[in-house]
Amino acid sequence: MVNYFKNIWLGIYTVLVGMKLTLIHLFQRNVTIQYPDERYPIPDNARNRLYLDPDLCDACNRCVRACPVKCITVESIRAVPGKTPSLKNGDKRNMWVTLYQIDFAKCCFCGLCTEPCPTNAINHTTEFEYSSYKREDLIYTFVKMSDEEKAQKLKELEEWQASKKKAADEAKAKEDSNKKEVNKE
């Protein structure tokens, strides 16, 4: 019997306590930020869309190997040493990048590609409003060499390789003749 009255009293009391709390919140400030008129500040190291600086990329393929979902595609041509300009930060350029594509439909924004890059070419930006209507629009091409340029670079490489081979052949022939002379004597 006592339990019955206690339950009734508890019911009324807890409801009133809850109502008081809700009333207090009714007059407190709202925390909504009205997007897109106001924006929430994003920290600088937020992992949103990636950006590649083409003058810094050396096509070492470390980012391609680090990506867990394999969304980066890189194609490259070996650069001729001695005749190529250096990278933006002064390092020697070993490769010409002919194609660098990131598929943002697959990218999981984990940041594993930005860590091993030796020249800090690939970075996360804070850009997150890049929706598009077609899936193909999400494949971002950062570097794409035209066919003529590719053909030219390939030709330079072959010329350099041919000249190197010729020099190596001459050096070998000279050494052979030297050896023959030594043998003769």
Next chain:
Amino acid sequence: MEYNFIHSLIDNTILAIILITLLPLGFVVIYALIAILGELKIASFVQERLGPMRTGWKGTMQPVAEVVKLLQKEDITPDAADKPLFNLAPFLMFAGAFAGFAVIPFSPFFIPANIELGLFYLFAIGSLAVIGLVMGGWASNNKYSLLGAMRSVAQIISYEVPAAMAILTVAMMANSLNLNEISANQSGWFWNWYIFGGPGPIWKIFFIPFTIGIALIYLVSSLAETNRTPFDIPEGESEIVAGYHTEYSGMKFAMFFFAEYANMFIVASIISYLFFGGWNSPFGDFLNYWWMQPIWFILKSFFFVFVAIWLRWTLPRLRVDQLMYMSWKVLLPMSFLCFLVLGIYMMLI
């Protein structure tokens, strides 16, 4: 009163009747728009967010947007549904709610129909909504709608009993069933209201807990009548589907909505009549002009609508058997007890 007044202005009987029925309808529509906006905004402020902000100035045109959206929706009727009943159900429910507006006095002057049995009529016509509800559930030809409608009917019928006891108590204290007379009895300062014992001698203070108790009982029962949380089993969870109005779309669904808000207003106005003085000003003769009295009445009713909305966003839902327990084992005995004590009080006066 109102009818006589308007009839004296316009000689045509039919036109006068039409005008009298249209005035409360206009009020209901405007009130429903304000109530929808109020619910959205109050809910958002309680939850510390902003709510609708883009339609109109800070979201004030949102109810208009909602009505337009519901109007332009496709009216789908299930193939195997019982067509006459299906089409009639929402309008029946709305008619039950709207017919109650005939006897609600906005002031001693503005009543569409000043009948002697006003309170009895109000209570009886409110039960028409139950028929509309069960029609909607049955005609949908949907297992879950039927179950939801059955539960809702059980809930409404069981909560009508304590509500009737509460109304009976006040009728006994006021000696009349005419709403106008009940309000007129509470004139004077606010300690003449029936929630404080009505006009009577000073030792009525001992009986104030019982009048407050009976007012609370009526408040809780009325929440259950209008299917609001914490009693919104038919709308909320009924086997994870939306209950009796699952199959409705477009304007018929809007009718169910309107009916719910109209019911809420009727119930709020009954509370403000029976317990809080109706159209009387709480300060006696100060601010008691003929144009101020409707405003007092509307303010009091809107306050109780606000209380219903406030409760919705505070409390969790009750389970079905707990609901039945509360009605038959808690509210009913308590209402009998208060009735008994107040009967003794009336005999002592």
Next chain:
Amino acid sequence: MGEKRKIEIDYSQLDSERMRLNVGPQHPSTHGVLRLEVELDGEIVTDVVPHIGYLHRCFEKHAENMEYPQVVPYIDRMDYISSMNNEWPYIMGIEKLMGIKVPEKVEYLRVIVAELNRIANHQIAIATFGLDAGAFTPLLWLFRDREYILAILEKLSGGRLLYNYFRVGGMANDIYPTFKEEVLDVVKQIRKTMPEILDLLINNKIFIDRTANVGILPADVAINYGCTGPMLRGSGVNYDLRRTEPYSIYDRFDFEVQVGKGEMGTVGDCWDRNIVRYREVLESCKIIEQAVQQMPTEGDIKEAIPKKVRAPKGEIYCKAENPKGELGFYIVSDGKNNPYRIKARATSFNNLSVLPEISKGYMFADLIMILGSIDIVLGEVDR
């Protein structure tokens, strides 16, 4: 009104049939894609069969083709609500295999981040439990509180929900200058706002009537089914991995293990599990404050990271106390770059398996509450 019910239906006397109801893959609550096949007799549940697998992503098979650091984003996505706690047992397992000892600063940072995530997870658990009961307001209040924690973790690691922050031997980024003050601010804020939930939801008579004496899980059944975490502690068993088998530096902190005592019903009902989660939030606040005070400020968090993560041949089962229970990884390595096999012992999988046992005999509305009190995340159940 809240007495324990003993419902025994004698089916030979009745001639009503039982109804088979499908609570489909799409739920009104935020538990995820789970299909429950419920057999009802009127209003009483007689059998529940959960069907899972809608979120299976074959992460364990993928992990065989990837190197050890590349698996971490996949592990994040298992229990996506508290990712930091997910990564910890995996990283700890590899460190034990390779024999790396992490510096002190890294240990303290790991504890702080894991406990912050524990608070965030319990906030969601309590919020969605209230939503199942029909109370909308605590959901929004708790999500607002959770935003402060997510802001800190975003400044630290770069992501809001999926962090990829743990590395073998250290962490990815160092702390920013105002880290300690911000963490203490957030803890103070949480201490101020959590009692509101107690007033509004947990001590509310209607909520108590919905959850007390519902879904009673006896202690021996819990142990037999392999339930861990707040489910086990709610049934009165004093078992917390941070106390019974302390890993990392948990033996330096002073906190209590919260156990359900059956205050509002019986021991092991839904209310007990809920209050255990609520109290664990306050205990985590204590741990965070102690860790922030004791954490050394100098030190490089990347000094113990090896150049190439290649675990020697061997196998290890490493476990940690996730907010939902015990998460364990069984790593088999054969000396190459890729793991040979990773098996995840997921908390929610074992916790969900007890659902048919504890929901027989209750009403259908109670089944929804019981499911909410188990606190599952389908990412973990299906992996």
